[in-house]
Amino acid sequence: MTTTPVWSVDPRTGKQREQVAAEATHREVDLAVRAAHAARTALAPAAVRAAFLRTAADLLDGAAARIVESADAETALGPGRLTGELARTTGQLRAFAGAVEEGAYLDIRIDRADPSLSPPRPELRRYKVPLGVVAVYAASNFPLAFSVPGGDTASALAAGCPVVVKAHPDHPATSELCAALLRRAAEESGLPADVVSVVHGFDAGLELIRHPLVTAAGFTGSIRGGRALFDAAAARPVPIPFHGELGSLNPVVVTPAAAAERAEEIGSGLAGSVTLGVGQFCVKPGLVLVPAGPDGDGLVTALVKGLADVEPGVLLDHRMRDAYVAGTRERAALPGVSTPVAPGAQGEHSVGAGFLTVEAARLLEGGPYEVLLEECFGPVTVVVRYADQGEAAAVLGRLGGNLSATLQLSAAETEGAPGPAAELIGLVTALAGRIVVNGWPTGVAVAPAQHHGGPYPAATSHSTSVGGTAIERWLRPVAYQSVPDALLPPELREANPLGLPRRVTGPASG
Known part of the structure; x- marks a missing residue:
């Protein structure tokens, strides 16, 4: 079978540096998504996810010199800028590890049964569960913070969703390097390496958004490219959420x-x-x-x-x-x-x-x-x-x-x-x-209150791609009504065995 090579190119000269990979075929995209889907249950324990995210951050920091050298060769952004971007990237990973341990992102709400109300209220317990495999489309202008190890990947993994990243053609070598480190971090944390994988190629990106086991997508890029993927996500037999950051004038x-x-x-x-x-x-x-x-x-x-x-x-x-x-x-x-x-x-x-x-x-x-x-x-x-x-x-x-x-x-x-x-x-x-x-918009702090999004065409949804609430994109709420305590997920049981923050209304049980 003929494959299309993926080359790393030096933007300072326009010359090819090295062949990094090959564009993924339909079968290779399918195998990557199916492997990610099979690995999803391994991400369920919060402690495992938090350890994985911190290990990934440590490995990326440990390889800082190689990562910065590779990214600079492919983007011409300069070592100073890229060193700062790597620190932001690993900081995001550690911040999401902390969010996983805290558990507030689950938004646990418990309404205890109250027969005195009119109409009577049944017992209701609500929290959020991960969607499944997430497709991430890497950005050109941030080869780290919005690419393979970036915020979309970090927040999806924190939510318990395995990730398949469509690498950006401007920095394929950096993408492969970072993907290898993330996969190594997964294995060191007792997870299958396939909780993170990377594919290359324009057609692979289209195959990815159409794959029936992909449950959501994150994108950072142009209005034209983002809108095409957004329309493809909506046109699927089962439409999926598409969280795209597109274009902005920033007046x-x-x-x-x-x-x-x-x-x-x-x-x-x-x-x-x-x-x-x-x-x-x-x-x-x-x-x-x-x-x-x-x-x-x-x-x-x-x-x-x-x-x-x-x-x-x-x-x-x-x-x-x-x-x-x-x-x-x-x-x-x-x-x-x-x-x-x-x-x-x-x-x-x-x-x-x-x-x-x-x-x-x-x-x-x-x-x-x-x-x-x-x-x-x-x-x-x-x-x-x-x-x-x-x-x-x-x-x-x-x-x-x-x-x-x-x-x-x-x-x-x-x-x-x-x-x-x-x-x-x-x-x-x-x-x-x-x-x-009285400031300037360039420079987006990674903080719990941050919002990086906006009305269309700045974004295709009302979510953020930066900050703690970015995790919400990869979750869906589920309410349990009148379910016996022994059958509830541990997060919702009356004794709160995991010690999670929760909002409780109604009379005390028992």
Whole structure:
């Protein structure tokens, strides 16, 4: 049988580094999913899962030098960035181990029988159970934290779901290395290695989403790719949940008072946020509403200054580079659009950062200007000059869902008195899953209260892919009514033998 090789490619040169694997055939995808399905019961004990996640984190940390070297060779993201990303990745694994041990994610609720109510209430006990095999689609821009050992994998394993990862073609060697470490961690924890496996290839990704034993999927990537998989998940004979993080403009609104108070600070901060990771963060601010007039002009001048010293960078692959060059060229050619710092190609393999400016009134015309309201992946943003808050609100009203929205406010506006700032908070809350005030959205803290998602097209569901509640995506609730205590799962028995947190209502039993 003829197989298609999977090559590791150096984005700095465009040259193939090594053949890593072969694209998975239909049979190989089927075998991987069936092996994962057979391994699911081994993940049931919470103590085993927690030990597995911690062992995986330890093995990844122990192989840090090899992982960072491999990831840098395939992504050009740099050792500093990747060292931090690996720490975030292993931190996620350990955090989910702690969540498994705590048990609050099971959301145990007990309503004791109460015949005095009208109508009488039966005994009800509810908790959550794992869905089954989860398909994870790795991201290009985070070869660790959103890929094979990343948050989707960690949260699914924590929930008790085995995982089959469709590796991203931009970092296949790193994917294989991390998968081998996860599989070794499983075996060292007394689990079958097949609780985690990796497949390669576009067709393998389609086979995976259609496999009848796959019960849910997590995806981070483009709107086009994510929507195709989302539609495939919905079109199955038995549809499954598809938790996709797709595209986002991540709008920023700078109020006139904030621009007057600290234009240089905001412009400098914006330059840093737009160019962080060569503009390849999913929360990069891609649309910035700046007031017209002298204060806004000062901010634009500061942005020009902030971008002046930014060196050309290498994008994750040449396909993305071509899309960036073509996308910035198309936007810059629109009537009324100017380029104080022109983004685009810099040499054969690199790109330069920049930004475009346009008047809000022109943007609101629609037509060809709609492209300015679409994400352009890379180190570029669009500065929209608005005349008043009504015009700014009209622009916001044209946007779809976003992962984040940022407000730059003055000191007086942050005091919380009713007024324009409070109105802006209301406007952006309807648009985004995370609201930032006087900061920048790049950099997503891994914390229990974090939410990384938003209205479509930022995400295809209302869940988060970062933070403790990411585990909820891979669970479903089950209620037991009038079931004898001896027949209940241990998590729900009256004596609470596992010592889990639970919400109990009704009269004490006995």
